[in-house]
Amino acid sequence: xxxxxxxxxxxxxxxxxxxxxxxxxxxxxxxxxxxxxxxxxxxxxxxxxxxxxxxxxxxxxxxxxxxxxxxxxxxxxxxxxxxxxxxxxxxxxxxxxxxxxxxxxxxxxxxxxxxxxxxxxxxxxxxxxxxxxxxxxxxxxxxxxxxxxxxxxxxxxxxxxxxxxxxxxxxxxxxxxxxxxxxxxxxxxxxxxxxxxxxxxxxxxxxxxxxxxxxxxxxxxxxxxxxxxxxxxxxxxx
Amino acid sequence: xxxxxxxxxxxxxxxxxxxxxxxxxxxxxxxxxxxxxxxxxxxxxxxxxxxxxxxxxxxxxxxxxxxxxxxxxxxxxxxxxxxxxxxxxxxxxxxxxxxxxxxxxxxxxxxxxxxxxx
Numbered sequence: 001x002x003x004x005x006x007x008x009x010x011x012x013x014x015x016x017x018x019x020x021x022x023x024x025x026x027x028x029x030x031x032x033x034x035x036x037x038x039x040x041x042x043x044x045x046x047x048x049x050x051x052x053x054x055x056x057x058x059x060x061x062x063x064x065x066x067x068x069x070x071x072x073x074x075x076x077x078x079x080x081x082x083x084x085x086x087x088x089x090x091x092x093x094x095x096x097x098x099x100x101x102x103x104x105x106x107x108x109x110x111x112x113x114x115x116x117x118x119x120x121x122x123x124x125x126x127x128x129x130x131x132x133x134x135x136x137x138x139x140x141x142x143x144x145x146x147x148x149x150x151x152x153x154x155x156x157x158x159x160x161x162x163x164x165x166x167x168x169x170x171x172x173x174x175x176x177x178x179x180x181x182x183x184x185x186x187x188x189x190x191x192x193x194x195x196x197x198x199x200x201x202x203x204x205x206x207x208x209x210x211x212x213x214x215x216x217x218x219x220x221x222x223x224x225x226x227x228x229x230x231x232x233x234x235x236x237x238x
Numbered sequence: 239x240x241x242x243x244x245x246x247x248x249x250x251x252x253x254x255x256x257x258x259x260x261x262x263x264x265x266x267x268x269x270x271x272x273x274x275x276x277x278x279x280x281x282x283x284x285x286x287x288x289x290x291x292x293x294x295x296x297x298x299x300x301x302x303x304x305x306x307x308x309x310x311x312x313x314x315x316x317x318x319x320x321x322x323x324x325x326x327x328x329x330x331x332x333x334x335x336x337x338x339x340x341x342x343x344x345x346x347x348x349x350x351x352x353x354x355x356x
Contacts, residue, residue: 022308026301045300049307056311063312070305076295077302079246081267082253083292085274092279101346109339117331124323130316134327138335141303146265156309157316161328163307168332176333177340184344186354191339195332198299210354218339224272227264 012061018069025051040170040203045163063156077142081223084140088220095217098186102217105187109194109218110225111233113138118237128238129153135234137161139226140197140219147230162197169196170203185210193218242291245284249274 011017029047036042056066067074095102117134126134132153136144141162148158173192182188189211192200197219205212253273254266262269278285310317317324347353 022304023301026304030300043300045303045307048301048304049310052304052308053311056308063309066308067305070308073302074305077306078250078267078270079243080295080299080302081265082246082249082270082274083288083295085271085278086285086289086292087296088271089275089278089285092275098347098352100350101343101352104346105339105343108342109335112338113331113335116334117327120327120330121320121323124320124326126320126323126327130320130324134324137328138332141306143265143268145306146267147263150263150265154309154313154316156306157313159303159306160310160313160317161324163303164328165332168329169336172333173336176336180337180340182340182344184340184347184354187340187343187347190343191336194339195335200336224264224268227268231263 012065015069015072018061018066019072020069021052021055022048022070022073025049025055038202038206040167040199043163043167043199046167049160049163077145081140081142081146084220084223087216091213091217091220094213095221098214101187102190102221105190106194106218106221106225109191110138110222110229113195114226114230114233115236118233122237130157131237132234133157134161135230136226137165138195138197139223139230143223143227144197147227151231151234163199166196166199169200173200173203174207186214189214190218193220194222197222239291242288245288246270246274246291249277 025048026044028051029044032047033042033044114135117137118131121131121134132151133148135151136147136158139147141159144158144162145155149155169192177188185208189204192204193215201215201219204215249270250267253270257264257266257269278288
């Protein structure tokens with residue numbers, strides 16, 4: 001074996017290589033996102049995933065080997081979920097002031113997101129594993145991944161579906177709600193956070209501060225509600 | 239940073255134990271988050287201790303989705319086979335959920351006379 005091959009085989013047996021690649025790919029994605037003036041289509045996660053997927057396929061690396069290194073980043077999803085308590089608690093006053101509309105919109109939006117996705121996918125021939133992976137897609141990624149695991153879905157597939165959901169919401173929300181003539185920024189933001197989690201919330205903050213604050217409330221509350229609702233609604237479709 | 243991180247991990251750990259012990263549908267970290275909301279509401283000292291670390295972690299929340307997202311390479315066959323079904327389900331359900339949620343919020347706000355501050 002040549003030296004280069006020896007070094008490569010050493011590196012691929014250690015977590016350092018893929019951990020470093022994950023950070024670099026995200027860094028590149030984030031730079032492009034900033035350069036595009038935060039265009040939701042240039043989502044840093046999507047760019048990083050495309051870069052890394054291309055790298056894995058071209059080097060013939062199995063996902064399990066990649067994950068040996070990337071698991072250290074993945075692990076932090078749990079603690080990050082606990083940390084969502086900080087923005088949620090900071091918004092408790094705003095939540096109390098608009099409690100009734102928040103609860104009504106939360107239940108309506110969350111149920112619509114889960115039930116309509118499952119109904120359409122089932123009609124178009126999706127199997128049970130796919131439905132379980134799809135059910136929590138409107139919840140924020142760390143929570144959706146946990147729910148998908150518990151329901152018998154594929155967590156990694158859920159992660160991809162969650163990202164796509166956020167991007168779809170972020171791209172279409174403003175023109176769509178303008179066309180409908182909805183002007184209450186609280187309603188617009190909250191519904192976006194419920195349906196399109198963090199990516200939708202980031203978009204809402206770009207449009208209006210009130211919309212952003214209510215989007216983060218919607219995202220936080222829907223993380224909790226989806227955990228209860230997704231298993232119940234999923235049972236209707238299995 | 240070590241005290242804050244330790245406390246965050248303890249909340250997740252307790253959430254994990256409760257979730258698995260009682261077979262709850264809520265994932266452990268979500269229970270940990272709810273516990274943390276209660277705890278920082280009760281103690282300003284705890285909130286000030288946690289906040290900088292939490293903000294640091296949340297500022298890079300998107301990075302944490304990358305490893306799971308790369309799992310797309312392991313699901314290429316599924317995605318290819320069900321591409322159109324998944325695409326239609328995602329687009330229709332997301333847009334429908336936003337419209338239904340926003341209209342529900344506006345109607346309920348008018349009904350109870352809740353108005354925006356701005």
